[in-house]
Amino acid sequence: MTVEIKIPSPGESISEVEIANWFVADGDIVEKDQDIAEIESDKATLTLVADEGGKIEILAQEGDTVEVGSVACKIDTSFAGEAPSPKAEAPKEEVVEEKAKEAASSAPAANIESENYKDVKISPVAKKLMEENQLSVDDVIAGLQRLSKKDIQAVVDNKNNQPVAVSEAPKAISREEKRTKMTNLRKKLSARLVSVKNETAMLTTFNEVDMSAVMELRKKYQKKFVETHDIKLGFMSFFTKAVTEALKAHPMVNSMIDGEEIVTPDFADVAIAVQTPKGLMVPVIRNAESLGLADIEKKLMELATKARAGKISLDEMTGGTFTITNGGVFGSLLSTPIINPPQSGILGMHNIVERPVAVNGKVEIRPMMYIALSYDHRVIDGKDSVGFLVKIKEMIENPHKMLFDGKDPDSMLLGL
Numbered sequence: 001m002t003v004e005i006k007i008p009s010p011g012e013s014i015s016e017v018e019i020a021n022w023f024v025a026d027g028d029i030v031e032k033d034q035d036i037a038e039i040e041s042d043k044a045t046l047t048l049v050a051d052e053g054g055k056i057e058i059l060a061q062e063g064d065t066v067e068v069g070s071v072a073c074k075i076d077t078s079f080a081g082e083a084p085s086p087k088a089e090a091p092k093e094e095v096v097e098e099k100a101k102e103a104a105s106s107a108p109a110a111n112i113e114s115e116n117y118k119d120v121k122i123s124p125v126a127k128k129l130m131e132e133n134q135l136s137v138d139d140v141i142a143g144l145q146r147l148s149k150k151d152i153q154a155v156v157d158n159k160n161n162q163p164v165a166v167s168e169a170p171k172a173i174s175r176e177e178k179r180t181k182m183t184n185l186r187k188k189l190s191a192r193l194v195s196v197k198n199e200t201a202m203l204t205t206f207n208e209v210d211m212s213a214v215m216e217l218r219k220k221y222q223k224k225f226v227e228t229h230d231i232k233l234g235f236m237s238f239f240t241k242a243v244t245e246a247l248k249a250h251p252m253v254n255s256m257i258d259g260e261e262i263v264t265p266d267f268a269d270v271a272i273a274v275q276t277p278k279g280l281m282v283p284v285i286r287n288a289e290s291l292g293l294a295d296i297e298k299k300l301m302e303l304a305t306k307a308r309a310g311k312i313s314l315d316e317m318t319g320g321t322f323t324i325t326n327g328g329v330f331g332s333l334l335s336t337p338i339i340n341p342p343q344s345g346i347l348g349m350h351n352i353v354e355r356p357v358a359v360n361g362k363v364e365i366r367p368m369m370y371i372a373l374s375y376d377h378r379v380i381d382g383k384d385s386v387g388f389l390v391k392i393k394e395m396i397e398n399p400h401k402m403l404f405d406g407k408d409p410d411s412m413l414l415g416l
Helices: 092-106 124-132 137-143 149-159 184-199 212-229 235-249 293-309 382-397 399-404 409-413
Strands: 002-006 016-022 035-040 045-049 054-058 065-067 071-076 202-210 256-258 261-263 270-272 274-276 279-281 322-326 345-349 352-359 362-376
Touching: 035 071, 184 279, 202 382, 212 235, 212 293, 212 362, 212 382, 212 399, 235 270, 235 293, 235 322, 235 345, 235 382, 235 399, 270 293, 274 293, 345 382, 362 382, 382 399, 399 409
Parallel strands: 270 322, 322 345
Antiparallel strands: 002 071, 016 035, 016 065, 035 045, 054 071, 202 362, 256 261, 274 279, 345 362, 352 362
């Protein structure tokens, strides 16, 4: 029996996709539920799976743009149960190198020692080269036609027990260029970035956060947190929780424009930017306001793993109300993140750097992070944008406030 593997729909409004990569070759024996190809739309990268085991016949080639629902390949199930096709042979270069090694090992070892130059030290690389070319120390010395200043200086430095400088061979200068076709995902991302700049009144405001309290919490409870929840406690869960509380205090930051109306959700679906081999993807943590730190860490790990493996669904990347991006993991000190439409705000986290700051009239060294909020000024006023960042700063510097809706515990106790 022959089974047709058709192109699935990545999501509503998507009519065609591109065959990004085949994991198997035409005629290979595949197993049921084996990943056989990667397909790419302008919104996501998905994996094509074999519905049955058998011999595969590929109909759509890599780079082809095909319609959703069309047949990508066929599987002849009469071959099911046979051993999977062996992996491709090793590259010719590796075979040649292996043969060279065998030849070198089978060749008689050259006598490189010398009675006249017993104290001459030979590096492992030089020794190997001498053995391969059947040269002795006498041959090398005799082959030197001219001694340079560098050679003499090396001897002088060696006598004085000074390290000998090793000169590198001059690097070849290249003028070549490499051209790579843009993927549908990057094309769509490029268009969205340009439209955001052209269609929104984007502005960025900044603040800085003392990370001492959060870092102390992580250091103190990390081991117990891992034992209890089976996942590490990171910075992103603190910021995600702080964002949900700040959105409650400043709901306009959670709003978006829909036609001539402003929509303000009562929930916080926080999108987290994740760098993948295919480009930037933004999976969404639904109802983040209802989750604890451990739940946020687990959900983030699940979504990030799916995104990097190309197995995340379109539903898991749509519908966010606010976005967080962390350029600090790449060493960014400060940036102005671009809004993820149709959302009106995005928080940028950055690198943690120890800096001198004034604390109670004294200069202290503290781990500081710059945070940035880019927002659509058509929806969010300056008061809300600045207040939002201040709220996040307060909760990160006093994490216990997250348990009391971002309010000070002492004030709540005293009914103030």
